Amino acid sequence: xxxxxxxxxxxxxxxxxFPRSESGRSFPALxxxxxxVARVARASRKDLRDAVRHARTAQAxxxxxxxxxxxxxxxxxxxxxxxxxxxxxxxVQVADPDRRRARRQVExxxxxxxxxxxxxxxxxxxxxxxxxxxGPFFNISAPEPTGVVGMVAADDSALLGLVARMAAILVPGNxxxxxxxxxxxxxxxxLAEVLETSDVPGGVVNIxxxxxxxxxxxxxxxxxxxxxxxxxxxxxxxxxxxxGAVHNVKRVVGGDPLTRSPYTIAxxxxxxxxxxxxxx
Amino acid sequence: xxxxxxxxxxxxxxxxxxxxxxxxxESTDIVSIEKRYGLFVDGEFxxxxxxxxxxxxxxxxxxHLAEVAEAGPADVDAAVSYAREAYESEWGAMPGAERAxxxxxxxxxxxxxxxxxAVLETLDGGKPIRESRDVDLPQVxxxxxxxxxxxxxxxxxxxxxxxxxxxxxxxxxxxxxxxLMLAWKVAPALATGNTVVLKPAETTPLTALAFAELTAExxxxxxxxxxxxxxxxxxxxxVGHPDVDKVAxxxxxxxxxxxxHQLAGTDTRLSLELGGKAAHVVFEDAPLDQAIEGVVNGIFxxxxxxxxxxxxxxxxxNIHDLFVDKLKARLATLRVGDPLDKNTDVGAINSxxxxxxxxxxxxxxxxxGAEMFQPACDLPSRGFWFVPTLxxxxxxxxxxxxxxxxxxxxxIMSFRTPEEAIEKANNTPYGLSAGVWTSKGSRILxxxxxxxxxxxxxxxxxxxxxxxxxxxxxxxxxxxxxxRHGLLSYLKGPR
Numbered sequence: 001x002x003x004x005x006x007x008x009x010x011x012x013x014x015x016x017x018f019p020r021s022e023s024g025r026s027f028p029a030l031x032x033x034x035x036x037v038a039r040v041a042r043a044s045r046k047d048l049r050d051a052v053r054h055a056r057t058a059q060a061x062x063x064x065x066x067x068x069x070x071x072x073x074x075x076x077x078x079x080x081x082x083x084x085x086x087x088x089x090x091x092v093q094v095a096d097p098d099r100r101r102a103r104r105q106v107e108x109x110x111x112x113x114x115x116x117x118x119x120x121x122x123x124x125x126x127x128x129x130x131x132x133x134x135g136p137f138f139n140i141s142a143p144e145p146t147g148v149v150g151m152v153a154a155d156d157s158a159l160l161g162l163v164a165r166m167a168a169i170l171v172p173g174n175x176x177x178x179x180x181x182x183x184x185x186x187x188x189x190x191l192a193e194v195l196e197t198s199d200v201p202g203g204v205v206n207i208x209x210x211x212x213x214x215x216x217x218x219x220x221x222x223x224x225x226x227x228x229x230x231x232x233x234x235x236x237x238x239x240x241x242x243x244g245a246v247h248n249v250k251r252v253v254g255g256d257p258l259t260r261s262p263y264t265i266a267x268x269x270x271x272x273x274x275x276x277x278x279x280x
Numbered sequence: 281x282x283x284x285x286x287x288x289x290x291x292x293x294x295x296x297x298x299x300x301x302x303x304x305x306e307s308t309d310i311v312s313i314e315k316r317y318g319l320f321v322d323g324e325f326x327x328x329x330x331x332x333x334x335x336x337x338x339x340x341x342x343x344h345l346a347e348v349a350e351a352g353p354a355d356v357d358a359a360v361s362y363a364r365e366a367y368e369s370e371w372g373a374m375p376g377a378e379r380a381x382x383x384x385x386x387x388x389x390x391x392x393x394x395x396x397x398a399v400l401e402t403l404d405g406g407k408p409i410r411e412s413r414d415v416d417l418p419q420v421x422x423x424x425x426x427x428x429x430x431x432x433x434x435x436x437x438x439x440x441x442x443x444x445x446x447x448x449x450x451x452x453x454x455x456x457x458x459x460l461m462l463a464w465k466v467a468p469a470l471a472t473g474n475t476v477v478l479k480p481a482e483t484t485p486l487t488a489l490a491f492a493e494l495t496a497e498x499x500x501x502x503x504x505x506x507x508x509x510x511x512x513x514x515x516x517x518x519v520g521h522p523d524v525d526k527v528a529x530x531x532x533x534x535x536x537x538x539x540x541h542q543l544a545g546t547d548t549r550l551s552l553e554l555g556g557k558a559a560h561v562v563f564e565d566a567p568l569d570q571a572i573e574g575v576v577n578g579i580f581x582x583x584x585x586x587x588x589x590x591x592x593x594x595x596x597x598n599i600h601d602l603f604v605d606k607l608k609a610r611l612a613t614l615r616v617g618d619p620l621d622k623n624t625d626v627g628a629i630n631s632x633x634x635x636x637x638x639x640x641x642x643x644x645x646x647x648x649g650a651e652m653f654q655p656a657c658d659l660p661s662r663g664f665w666f667v668p669t670l671x672x673x674x675x676x677x678x679x680x681x682x683x684x685x686x687x688x689x690x691x692i693m694s695f696r697t698p699e700e701a702i703e704k705a706n707n708t709p710y711g712l713s714a715g716v717w718t719s720k721g722s723r724i725l726x727x728x729x730x731x732x733x734x735x736x737x738x739x740x741x742x743x744x745x746x747x748x749x750x751x752x753x754x755x756x757x758x759x760x761x762x763x764r765h766g767l768l769s770y771l772k773g774p775r
Contacts, residue, residue: 067747068422071429075384111377118380118429121747125764126436138725262436278725280698 010040010185012047012209013192015054016202022046027211029185031094040185043210045218048177051206055148055175056224058203063145063173067121074117074167077198078110084194085110091186092158109163115260116167123172123265131273138276143269145173146251147226150219152212152241154232154257158184161257162191165229166205168264174227178207179219181232185209212237220244227251227268301615301623306409308620310396313403313486316347319355319509320492322362323502329354334511336485339406340619340628340663348485351508356477356517359506363448363475364523366503372445372473376432383428383470385498390421393494397487401459402619404486406628406664407582409620419744420463423762426746427467430767434472437767444772445473446549447525450518452539453488454531455481455630456585456686462488464761465528466505467746472770474526475504479518482511483631516542524548526770530587532684533710533755551759551769553587553751555684556712559705560590560741561695561727564599566717570739572606575690578715578741580614580626580668584688585634587756588713590741591685594701597694604672604692611668612655626688629664638666638687645671645680650691682708698723702730711753715741734760 010029011018020026023044028036043051062070081088085106092102128142149169154161158181169176180188192207208215216237220228221244230241230252238254245252253267316333318325330352336345351359371379390397397420398412407416434443449469453461458480469476480488485507492507508514512535519527519539526549529539533554543550560578562571578590595603619627629635646652650671659665666687674681674691681691695701705714714733716724724738734752737743744750749763759769 068425072425075425114381114384115377115432118431118433120429121426122429122433122764125747262433276725277722278729279722280726 007038010038010189010209012041012043013189013195013205013207014047014051015057015206016196018192018196019047021210022050029094030183032097037094038186040189040209043208043215045215047208048215048218049222051177051208052148052150052222052224054203055177055206058201059145059148059173059175061201062170062175062204065173067124070171070173071117071120073199074113074120074170077194077200078113078117080194080198081106081110081113081191084190087190088159088187091190094186095158095184105158105160109159112160112164112260113167116171116265119171119262119265123262126262127266127269136278138278139273141271141273143172143266144272146268146270147174148224149174149176149227149229149268150222150225151176151178151229152216152219152231152233152237153178153181153188155181155183155212155234157181157232157258159187159191161232162188164260165231165257165264168260169229169268170204171265172269174268175204176206177219177225178205179212179215180207180209182210182212216240217244220250221247223248225250227253229253229268231255231257303618304622305618306399306402306413306620306622308399308403311400311403313346313400317349317485317489317509319349319351319359320489320505320507321355321359322506323496323500325492328352329358334482336404336483338403338663339483339630340660342662345404346486348489348509350510351514351517353517356508356514356521359477359508360448360450360521360523362503363477363506366501367445367447367475370501371470371475371504372447374473376434376473379471379473380428380431382498382500383424383431383467386495386500387421387424387428389494389498390417390424390491394418394421397459397490399620400490401487402627405455405458405484406619406630408624408627410622410624411582416457416460419746420459423460423463423467423746427471430468431471434767434771437764438773441771441773443472446770446772447474448477448523449474449526449528449770450477450479450521450524451528452479452515452518452531453481455484456582456587458484459487459491461530462491465530468761468766469528469770470504472767474770477506477508477518477524479508479510479515485509519543526550528759528769529553533757536757549769551761552757553759553761554712554755554757555686555710556587556589556752556756557592557682557684557708557710558588558590558713558715558733559592559594559731560715561594561701561705561717562596562599562603563716563718563720563723564596565719567719567739568599568603568606571717572603572610574715574717574739574741575607576610576614579690580688581742583626583629583666585630585686586742588735588742589686590713590715591690592681592705593690593692594695594704595692597696600694604670607670608653608655611653611670614655614668616657616665616667617660626668629666629687632664634686635664635666638685638689641680641683641685642669642689645674645678645689645691648675648678648680650674650678650680676704676707684710698727702727706732709755712751712756713737
């Protein structure tokens with residue numbers, strides 16, 4: 001008799017824990033033929049608000065770590081993704097069965113993390129500077145994290161879009177609440193399991209699976225979210241985000257979710273300038 | 281302004297408490313040392329063509345540790361040609377992202393073997409295990425981690441500069457921080473796409489050889505990193521080799537000048553990190569107890585074998601006597617002895633030769649009229665040792681105020697105004713580093729503007745980080761190591 005396999009429950013990732021949705025809902029994840037491959041937790045407004053609360057609580061500690069330490073943790077995520085390489089490939093293949101393309105996407109995701117890991121202790125050296133003000137003052141401008149960032153992951157990229165933007169947001173010390181791809185949610189859940197074992201403190205990354213359109217307004221209007229990464233949003237979703245952002249003057253960041261750039265990091269920072277006199 | 285200070289009597293006397301600890305010795309079981317080492321060339325250890333070996337000893341016990349190859353001209357030739365081949369065929373053209381992953385892997389493997397390498401460093405060089413374990417090794421790993429990240433981001437480092445490697449780098453490093461100086465040199469060289477021929481110091485080759493083995497285990501392509509051991513003559517072959525594109529040297533100013541002369545008229549790029557005679561300036565408003573700790577760390581860290589050691593102390597006149605009394609009391613609590621003991625503050629002098637140089641300069645200090653203080657201190661009967669030493673009543677013209685001693689010896693002088701402090705602090709041919717202690721922020725920045733030194737520490741001392749550039753003014757050398765600026769020493773570009 002063949003052995004019956006044990007299936008994984010696909011849950012949310014909030015504050016370093018894996019709850020089901022408080023709403024008790026789930027939704028089907030489909031493969032490229034339309035067959036149901038798993039049922040995935042469907043996050044509610046309450047789940048989202050919990051996630052933001054945890055992200056806020058974790059933010060000061062994450063930003064307070066050295067760039068070297070954040071870099072090592074991002075690198076550790078890459079190490080453990082490499083360890084789960086085949087799992088990610090098979091989950092990327094759920095939506096796109098081409099194995100070579102799936103492998104390339106997982107490889108690119110791991111290399112993307114390594115690339116951003118290196119920025120954590122260098123970004124301020126490129127983006128900050130001494131200002132030669134006309135007076136006896138020491139004057140320096142340096143980037144600081146914006147705070148809590150909401151992120152709408154690209155729906156048509158199972159893994160790379162999610163990893164690339166998440167890494168850019170984490171580098172300078174932000175924490176993030178991710179709305180995972182609605183049509184390809186499984187790699188996001190596996191990524192959450194990697195994060196939980198990669199020395200990433202609980203609450204630094206929170207990943208919600210669910211209906212993106214349902215959650216976007218709550219995310220965009222939330223008064224304790226400082227910025228929203230809308231690079232993965234459709235133009236209709238982008239309009240909702242832009243309108244919600246007005247409530248507390250959120251920064252809304254667009255761009256191509258699959259490319260990498262230190263300017264993406266810069267989009268999630270605030271420049272702080274410090275003056276100090278020089279004299280006897 | 282000093283009425284309050286005048287009331288502060290020096291109430292510190294030699295402590296009556298017995299500060300001795302139970303021995304807590306780090307085990308050496310973790311280390312295995314080969315009987316005899318070859319040269320590390322093209323990814324493997326090979327017997328030297330010179331057929332010569334010399335002995336590496338433990339300076340704390342004078343015990344024999346291993347026989348180490350002495351590379352001759354033919355050996356250096358071979359190392360350089362393999363480095364050239366690796367540069368041309370693979371490393372120079374490798375995508376930065378792949379180079380980065382090689383270097384990240386090295387960083388992780390150094391972390392994995394950190395304790396083993398720390399114990400080996402202490403055995404071969406005599407530094408306290410507390411320092412090799414808590415300073416050297418973490419910094420070694422951090423340097424590789426930091427520069428790994430630059431390997432695929434060089435186009436962002438300098439506006440308008442097309443980042444191209446130079447080729448083969450010949451690197452000659454000193455014995456005071458053997459593996460850390462290796463990391464300072466090798467990490468940026470590899471990150472920028474250069475290949476390396478490294479000549480470790482004669483007296484401390486073992487951690488470089490262990491590191492070489494680690495790079496092979498890490499899968500670094502053969503020829504990218506090569507080690508030729510030996511003394512000054514071997515170093516001279518490396519530096520003067522016509523197929524070396526870049527020379528990086530850390531060591532004494534005297535040898536630095538010989539190298540600069542050797543390379544005069546060639547196109548070989550050169551960076552020099554040479555000696556120092558750092559001034560530590562303490563103002564009357566400084567947090568005195570913290571300043572005492574900073575000054576003690578500044579000069580007695582690593583037995584004073586530190587190019588940026590704070591070897592001249594300038595104390596504002598009205599707190600001079602109080603500060604000196606506090607310093608003497610603190611000195612009496614320093615533990616000098618077995619470097620493998622985790623409680624040891626000051627370990628062994630690196631070599632007999634260095635001990636003789638320190639002794640000669642200290643004798644000159646006494647004969648020129650400065651007043652010497654040394655705490656009572658039991659020293660082991662074997663090995664090379666020097667008691668932590670203070671001189672007061674030092675004049676600017678004394679040899680101990682002008683020459684680098686490179687040992688646990690502090691020369692104390694005084695000043696009245698910040699201008700006078702600057703005048704005196706800048707009065708040496710060196711300009712590597714300086715320290716300032718005051719609670720007034722604007723004065724720190726004024727002092728930093730006027731000190732002719734490549735690094736200025738304020739209300740702290742001897743702080744190092746891979747992201748922070750290090751290097752000197754004047755006869756302390758040129759070029760910077762560390763940070764974004766450290767990349768420039770290994771990239772082509774307009775100069």
